[in-house]
Amino acid sequence: MASVEDGPKRTSSLYGRRTALAAPEAQIEALDAVPLASGPSQSGSFHRDLMASGWEAGIQPAPLEIFQINIGKLCNMTCMHCHVDSGPDRVQENMDREAVDACLRAIDHIQAHPLGGGLHTVDLTGGAPELNPHFEYLVDECVARGLHVIDRCNLTILRVKRYRHLPEWFAERGVEVACSLPHYRKMGTDAQRGDGTYGKSIEALKMLNEAGYGQGDPKRVLTLVTNPVGSFLAGNQESLEGEWKEALQRNHGVQFDRLFALNNMPMSRYLEWLIEKGQLEGYMEKLLAAFNPGTIDGLMCRNTVSVGWDGKIYDCDFNQQLEMDAAVPFAHVGDFDLGAWQARTVKTERHCYGCTAGSGSSCGGATA
Template sequence: MSETLQTATLSSKPDLEPDQAVVTAKPTLLYGRSRLADPHQQLADLAAVDLSQTPQQGNFAQTLAAHQWQTLQPGKLEIFQINLGKLCNMTCSHCHVDAGPTRTVENMDRSTIDACLQALDQTEAHTVDITGGAPEMNPHFRYLVDQCVARGKHVIDRCNLTVLLLPRMQDLPEWLAARGVEIVCSLPHYRQEGTDTQRGDGTFEKSIQALQRLNAAGYGQGDPQRQLVLVTNPVGTCLAKNNPCIEKEWKNGLQENYGITFDRLIALNNMPISRYLEWLEASGSLQAYMERLVNAFNPGTIAGLMCRNTLSISWDGRIFDCDFNQMLDLEAQQPHGQRPHIRDFNAALLAQREIVTGHHCFGCTAGAGSSCSGAII
């Protein structure tokens, strides 16, 4: 089969608010009643892949041990990542969150947000990374941003771009700019075909409109208070590639064709979970992709893994080592097997935990590594 993800289509859901046009490839795993909607089934499918011919037989813990890392433990906490929920105006083919317009239940409420802020106050974390879904669709998004800015934190908004075109989001670029919020935007490619293949027909055109609005609000002009970062995921089963030449190519392509400027490009490996895992299985690519990840393991990435300087908080207040573990329902574990919740936040106990790992972790350690901030090395 082709190594491109299934092309998506533009549709509109009548059960949404009038301004919530949806770009969708297919229903979410949950809405479509896929067996992979169960994160434990995802873990089982990954465990069933035959990796006996790879180093350490594809066992991540043994691979760490082979490189003098007996356990993976956290370092200094720098980033508080808050996932506001799974509601999104898009259902992208590669989404590891399985977000979409039907995920209306899984959204963080005000009391949980306040608990996150109380926990944040107990740490020295300098950055609050707000993600989703489309985090902007959470009714308490602006409250959270204002509270974090008031605390002197650097705030990151992980934005799908098209959400900025919704009528009730029209002022958001200027609103975020006034608060110095860094915007990290998903854009699979600077050409239409690469983006629409992964994110849905019509997505590229809408993304370009949103980027132009961000530029008009002062983003992407080199101002450290108006940082605009683009994120690309490979289409198919290739590993992420990012270097100064590729970034220059992107900057030239967007500026020459659309007059768009941005500050930085980061590239992430596709994680073999959720909807991307579904595609890997349907295309018969799972075995080859997992072998590629394991064989590309780079020990130089371990020290810089995001799970070592980040805590990930789910919409319901549970605490995870990273966003990927969150989607696989692999909760962080304090000493004595306790599973922490944000309302019972204890920074000292969390600092003593051992980070939970699995087969999917090879996605972060392959090649130059992959984290929410891009390549690790």
């Protein structure tokens, strides 16, 4: 079990404080209450803007390529921008072995299905997914099935004694490590994730480099994931990647393979921060003004299935945290049916402007 010494705590979870905003319906209500002025190509209703953009029937699925599992909300950190509201106090929401095995059976079903030939990746997220007691078992089982595995890592967990073996362990299995780092400068990272985070993150990145990550090896891919610090949209991903590579190499001798620049989603603890700072309306207006129909085709909700810690099925990790069940005739991964999944329409609400603003924002980075 992680202790408070394992990582800095910037805040505490909404769940732990029992705030009204901890309820997903309260978050949706807060977004719906924002008065958004209509523009020449945006109405403030995501559904209407989809229809006006040529998606009259809503967002329809593409072939399934990624099986994403949010393996638990337990984390050694409590970051200001976390859309999962994870933290050290989320000890109950951790996937058990039965649900893990149900995920593996669903993967087997997909791989054997005539429509399932495109599945190539299992994406493990959290919380800190490494804290789940079945994490290594799940990784090994997915690798044995010939699937590419991504670990969504907060970096600081790799400095905890119990998990220091993971960089080499990942390298042996060809696991891609996608690491959250708000900024290549100390001030920006510590402001979002807690004092001391930056130094620990740099040390963890050096551990990954020593294990062969970040050197251009396709079997040891090191991806950095950045979210803006403050109420701004993500910058140009391609130009930021060059800037980050130069700065981290110059200042710390750290190398990585690619950068994903994601918008902060107006939900959970980031939503609370926006409200407290009086910036929610302004941020939503930025998202609305930057609405880009060209981002829709590449959204993760089209080619990804999202599985919660309890085995429930969702269109994406954001819908999962808002408890927006997918429009399918089954609720649990143990009953997963690929044919029904491919026939659904993705559920959307105002938070979806976060993924469709600017160059787009998805688990795989920019979409346009």
